[in-house]
Amino acid sequence: MQNPLLLRLGRYVRLSASDRAAALRLWGQRPLRVRAGSDAVREGDAPRHVLVVVGGWACRYRHLEDGRRHVMGLLLPGDLCDLDVLLMHKLDHSVAAVTSLGLAQVSQAALDEATGGQPRLLRALRWDAQVRAAMQREWSVSLASRTASERIGHLFCETYLRMETIGRASKGPRGGSCEFPITQALMADITGLSAVHVNRTVQALREEGLVRLHDRVLAIPDLAALMSASLCDAGYLHLDREGRHLDAEDGTDE
């Protein structure tokens, strides 16, 4: 299986053929293109769909009144944006395209139809939402307790691991690497640092040999070393197939 959503949900449980078919119906739903840099949805809007990232990267963000911006999450291909968002009247944050972006817009009816007869799929989606909440908490830990280089190193580790789970990382003799289309200015808005300090910190990590980052490609020669230097413990990503006791009989891995 190559679909990022299926790869991701497969970290929780082996889906049956009909689960997978239902998940793919979400995938195909009314896709929308968003240009890099512009907003897909905006704070204050009434949510009309559950969004699924089909291609490209997006971010959730919020502005403070005086213009300061904080990016509170990254959305990668296969990521689903708030299963229960349609309960709310207004969005409390915006979502912007980081790169050129493809979004599936899933209506409540489409969601109900896809999950109605597939409790295993619904559980996988709920698990995914829990993991997303854990990531949010971990970003809080970073902002509150990690130093600049730990924050940035942690962002690299987490993003690399997320890319790996959706089959978008490659491993070579010099470690793993993945796409990383995040400018230093955006990294600043994520980590709560200034762009200048991000720049200096990235350079320091490079000089220590912990990462290579050029041309929107992130390479990590020794992931364990970077994780350790960044105080990153991957437990919160819950990558160990916690729902395996619910595996479908016909759930295969290929």
Add this chain to the structure above:
Amino acid sequence: MQNPLLLRLGRYVRLSASDRAAALRLWGQRPLRVRAGSDAVREGDAPRHVLVVVGGWACRYRHLEDGRRHVMGLLLPGDLCDLDVLLMHKLDHSVAAVTSLGLAQVSQAALDEATGGQPRLLRALRWDAQVRAAMQREWSVSLASRTASERIGHLFCETYLRMETIGRASKGPRGGSCEFPITQALMADITGLSAVHVNRTVQALREEGLVRLHDRVLAIPDLAALMSASLCDAGYLHLDREGRHLDAEDGTDE
């Protein structure tokens, strides 16, 4: 209605009598006492219940390997700790009692039984989880983008508003006030500041006349002024009864 859980869910939708009865069955479930300062559940444990705070205050926290601690959320009476936590194999953070604490331990079976025939109640609980996620994001905004005094002021505003929605705040001629059993050391772990700096910042807020804080009681003479000084926009708390179109016929307010 006086029950904090019902008051809180009532911010979303008017519950029917049978919704309320079902919610109260969660409330009564096998209550557990935890002494102030000790852990209710610990990172790495297998979750066995959904926890509901019946009385007292708790906090979610995580330690980094070198001992730094971050508190990533406060749990007040009526708060429910992760509707879907039982999907996970391991907890990724701990929960400690801030004050002497009463916890209802709700099993999956009890949860299913309570929500099975009450879709309105289930929606209210899901709405609550969304609001909780929004609070988590807002704490990230604080840590990344707000100054020390804005962070602390924001914590005061949010906590006061949460206490107000559960009927635990009182209003007088000199503004509103509520219990606030949080030591400055704990405020430091919440805001990512040092305890010393929290102390100085609280004093500054006092001298500006924005808050009074003594003997575990927080008083806010002018909430609008404090909110404005802290760049606090209450939108993310979603306090405006967003599910009112789903109100039960027999849902009364008393």
Add this chain to the structure above:
DNA sequence: CGTTTTATTGAATGACGTCAATCACTGTGG
């Protein structure tokens, strides 16, 4: 090719942390 975005560098400043000591308050045992 110019134009814009992104990355990089230096110097000065400032917000916040650390260390260390003191003070107030509480509860405890003698």
Add this chain to the structure above:
DNA sequence: CCACAGTGATTGACGTCATTCAATAAAACG
């Protein structure tokens, strides 16, 4: 009743990490 320890709040001096401002270099883009 008082000595004592323990917790939480407070203060001062000093150090440091990160910000800001400003300028430049290097890429990316049309």
